Amino acid sequence: MATFTFHKETVQPLLPLRRAYIIFHFTCVLFLFYYRISNLFISYPWFLMTIAEIILSFLWFFNQAFRWRLVNRSVMTEKLPPEEKLPGLDIFVCTIDPEKEPTVDVMNTVISAIAMDYPSNKLSIYLSDDGGSPITLFGIKEAFEFAKVWVPFCKKYDVKSRCPKFFFTALGENERLHRPREFEEVRDQIKKRLNRVDPNSSQVENSKEHMPTKAKYEKMQKNIEKFGSNLKNLCMVTDRPSRIEIINDQKEMPLVVYVSREKRPSVPHRFKGGALNTLLRVSGLISNGPYVLVVDCDMNCNDASSAKQSMCFFLDPETSKDVAFVQFPQMFHNLSKKDIYDSQTRTAFTTKWKGMDGLRGPGLTGSGNYISRSALLFGSPNQKGDYLLDALYNFGKSNMYVESLKALRGQQTKKQNISRDVILQEACEVASCSYERNTNWGNEVGFSYAIKLESTVTGYLLHCRGWRSTYLYPKRPCFLGCAPTDMKEGLIQPIKWSSELLLLAISKYSPFTYGLSRLPTIHCLTFCYLVSTTQFATAYILYGFVPQICFLKGIPVYPKVTDPWFIVFTVLYLSSQIHHYIEVISTGGSSMIWWNEQRSGIVKSIGCVFAIIETAKKKFGLNKAKFTLSDKAIDKDKLKKYEQGKFNFDGAALLMAPVIVLLTINIVCFFGGLWRLLNVRDFDEMFGQLFLIIYILALSHPIVEGIISMKRKSG
Numbered sequence: 001m002a003t004f005t006f007h008k009e010t011v012q013p014l015l016p017l018r019r020a021y022i023i024f025h026f027t028c029v030l031f032l033f034y035y036r037i038s039n040l041f042i043s044y045p046w047f048l049m050t051i052a053e054i055i056l057s058f059l060w061f062f063n064q065a066f067r068w069r070l071v072n073r074s075v076m077t078e079k080l081p082p083e084e085k086l087p088g089l090d091i092f093v094c095t096i097d098p099e100k101e102p103t104v105d106v107m108n109t110v111i112s113a114i115a116m117d118y119p120s121n122k123l124s125i126y127l128s129d130d131g132g133s134p135i136t137l138f139g140i141k142e143a144f145e146f147a148k149v150w151v152p153f154c155k156k157y158d159v160k161s162r163c164p165k166f167f168f169t170a171l172g173e174n175e176r177l178h179r180p181r182e183f184e185e186v187r188d189q190i191k192k193r194l195n196r197v198d199p200n201s202s203q204v205e206n207s208k209e210h211m212p213t214k215a216k217y218e219k220m221q222k223n224i225e226k227f228g229s230n231l232k233n234l235c236m237v238t239d240r241p242s243r244i245e246i247i248n249d250q251k252e253m254p255l256v257v258y259v260s261r262e263k264r265p266s267v268p269h270r271f272k273g274g275a276l277n278t279l280l281r282v283s284g285l286i287s288n289g290p291y292v293l294v295v296d297c298d299m300n301c302n303d304a305s306s307a308k309q310s311m312c313f314f315l316d317p318e319t320s321k322d323v324a325f326v327q328f329p330q331m332f333h334n335l336s337k338k339d340i341y342d343s344q345t346r347t348a349f350t351t352k353w354k355g356m357d358g359l360r361g362p363g364l365t366g367s368g369n370y371i372s373r374s375a376l377l378f379g380s381p382n383q384k385g386d387y388l389l390d391a392l393y394n395f396g397k398s399n400m401y402v403e404s405l406k407a408l409r410g411q412q413t414k415k416q417n418i419s420r421d422v423i424l425q426e427a428c429e430v431a432s433c434s435y436e437r438n439t440n441w442g443n444e445v446g447f448s449y450a451i452k453l454e455s456t457v458t459g460y461l462l463h464c465r466g467w468r469s470t471y472l473y474p475k476r477p478c479f480l481g482c483a484p485t486d487m488k489e490g491l492i493q494p495i496k497w498s499s500e501l502l503l504l505a506i507s508k509y510s511p512f513t514y515g516l517s518r519l520p521t522i523h524c525l526t527f528c529y530l531v532s533t534t535q536f537a538t539a540y541i542l543y544g545f546v547p548q549i550c551f552l553k554g555i556p557v558y559p560k561v562t563d564p565w566f567i568v569f570t571v572l573y574l575s576s577q578i579h580h581y582i583e584v585i586s587t588g589g590s591s592m593i594w595w596n597e598q599r600s601g602i603v604k605s606i607g608c609v610f611a612i613i614e615t616a617k618k619k620f621g622l623n624k625a626k627f628t629l630s631d632k633a634i635d636k637d638k639l640k641k642y643e644q645g646k647f648n649f650d651g652a653a654l655l656m657a658p659v660i661v662l663l664t665i666n667i668v669c670f671f672g673g674l675w676r677l678l679n680v681r682d683f684d685e686m687f688g689q690l691f692l693i694i695y696i697l698a699l700s701h702p703i704v705e706g707i708i709s710m711k712r713k714s715g
């Protein structure tokens with residue numbers, strides 16, 4: 001265990017055992033390689049299986065980098081300097097489409113950010129409205145009105161759930177003052193969430209402010225909904241000048257700013273990365289906090305202390321010099337126990353990120369991350385400031401903005417008393433869509449535009465420049481968002497991510513080349529894994545039909561069950577399964593999660609063939625850059641099905657097609673092959689294949705059920 005001034009690092013126990021296991025499994029993989037390759041030309045299917053296994057082995061190998069040194073961290077916020085000595089913090093909330101991102105929910109996120117436990121004169125909240133819809137501007141004004149009541153209420157009663165929506169419904173947990181225990185019952189929560197009924201007020205009522213506050217929240221909600229009933233107000237405006245408004249007029253409240261950058265159909269707007277870079281400049285002019293928190297519009301701040309938690313790394317004398325960002329896990333408020341789509345992405349946030357954290361730090365996930373503004377703007381930790389020498393190229397033509405950068409660097413700046421109007425005018429200027437032309441923005445300055453997954457690539461490039469990051473996984477989730485609850489959304493996300501990551505793999509910034517020469521090798525392997533996940537598709541597709549067709553035809557692709565080499569395959573299979581099981585259970589999962597994760601892992605991986613196709617199209621310029629926004633609007637029927645653990649394939653027919661084809665092959669080959677097997681009785685040669693098919697069918701029977709029920713509905 002390492003203890004720093006404000007935080008502690010503990011390496012997860014049994015490290016030698018974990019490493020010994022990796023070496024053991026690795027040895028088995030080498031045996032497998034030897035066996036496959038020395039028999040390579042036995043048959044064509046044998047060759048295909050060898051390819052699949054080589055791909056899987058490489059992915060397995062990269063994947064072990066995450067398991068080399070897992071750490072847990074904890075913070076000591078009580079040791080932080082007094083509030084007046086804390087640095088400024090700017091919170092960025094991004095939204096674009098009020099239809100997929102309901103304004104009331106976005107405003108809940110904004111309100112939870114305003115209610116962050118941080119000195120209000122040091123806190124500023126910026127809402128980036130990329131859609132430019134009237135309802136968002138209307139919404140933030142309403143939200144601020146409510147926040148004026150809400151923030152004092154939260155402070156007075158030390159409310160934990162500072163997202164009002166959760167507080168006023170059964171979703172608010174651990175509320176010492178306001179929550180009776182029975183509300184923690186999961187079933188109740190689900191019931192309440194589905195019906196949106198309010199908690200029994202006679203039990204909850206404790207304070208005289210509770211009801212009036214709730215009434216004000218409901219009024220805000222009603223006003224926004226009423227405003228949105230006029231569909232004109234929900235429309236996005238794609239051709240518009242920049243518009244920036246300071247929403248609040250009260251000194252005792254944090255600064256709240258509405259930002260809608262200029263957009264013109266002919267100028268590329270770079271999606272969320274573009275929005276964030278605009279916010280960096282606009283906020284630089286207005287509040288210029290040395291640290292920024294980025295949250296997606298659905299990721300509300302569920303623990304008001306997260307800002308202070310992150311400061312334990314940024315202000316620590318030992319870690320402050322090279323920590324570029326502090327990442328919190330993305331957690332979700334709408335998960336069901338079965339989590340059939342593996343929306344919680346458990347492995348990412350409980351294993352992978354902790355493993356990267358034990359090396360040089362986790363990747364950036366785009367939401368729930370505190371970032372040092374200097375790290376984003378000034379190159380590497382040791383050569384800060386150089387960028388200011390060529391400020392025009394690096395940062396663009398706004399002198400006022402460059403002055404703000406000097407202030408950030410602690411340099412003397414011309415003290416000027418600039419009026420608010422002039423600042424806002426300049427802010428509109430830096431938010432114009434031509435501002436970044438011929439500058440270093442999106443390249444070495446700010447969030448990277450190298451791929452559309454701005455978060456991952458920015459985090460990766462920060463690491464390449466020598467920065468570190470840290471990962472904090474506190475007991476109480478600090479950020480809660482909205483996870484996909486149907487197959488279509490569940491598939492679109494990994495497809496959009498992995499296709500962009502594949503682009504990174506073949507770009508000049510590829511971890512295999514650029515990264516390898518800049519990062520410590522093991523840390524680099526983690527990025528190699530992240531950019532290679534599309535290759536699971538190739539391996540699983542081969543695994544999904546080659547052994548099956550061979551089973552039907554009586555061609556062996558595994559050694560005989562009596563052959564000593566069969567042991568290698570058995571050991572590898574069991575070893576992977578047991579290891580996965582232990583990992584799930586030890587990170588708080590259940591057997592059901594273990595089983596469901598395998599299914600969803602395979603289905604999502606196979607869906608990623610579309611990612612490969614998409615990447616090829618993008619590479620050859622056949623695809624126009626677009627961004628598939630994930631849907632955060634909760635549909636009751638959809639949610640109900642999801643809670644029951646029933647698959648919902650609405651709108652996913654095309655994306656599911658490869659899986660359905662493979663499943664059909666498996667079913668046909670199973671029965672056909674079984675018939676053949678009973679006649680020919682070559683059981684010892686076919687055991688491996690028979691077992692594989694049974695495993696696949698056992699895993700996928702809920703999918704078959706889902707398909708049948710879909711057919712029945714449409715038929």
Ligand SMILES: O=c1ccn([C@@H]2O[C@H](COP(=O)(O)OP(=O)(O)O[C@H]3O[C@H](CO)[C@@H](O)[C@H](O)[C@H]3O)[C@@H](O)[C@H]2O)c(=O)[nH]1
Pocket residue numbers: 094095096097101128130270271272275295296297298365366367452453454455493627628629630631
């Ligand atoms: O042109 C755009 C497109 C999106 N967004 C915002 O970006 C956020 C993320 O978009 P979403 O479709 O919800 O992406 P997800 O797949 O849910 O999000 C993950 O993946 C993104 C990259 O694709 C990261 O930026 C996110 O932080 C990460 O949570 C949302 O708040 C959007 O409003 C914009 O501001 N402008």
Ligand SMILES: [Mn+2]
Pocket residue numbers: 296298481482630
């Ligand atoms: Mn999201």
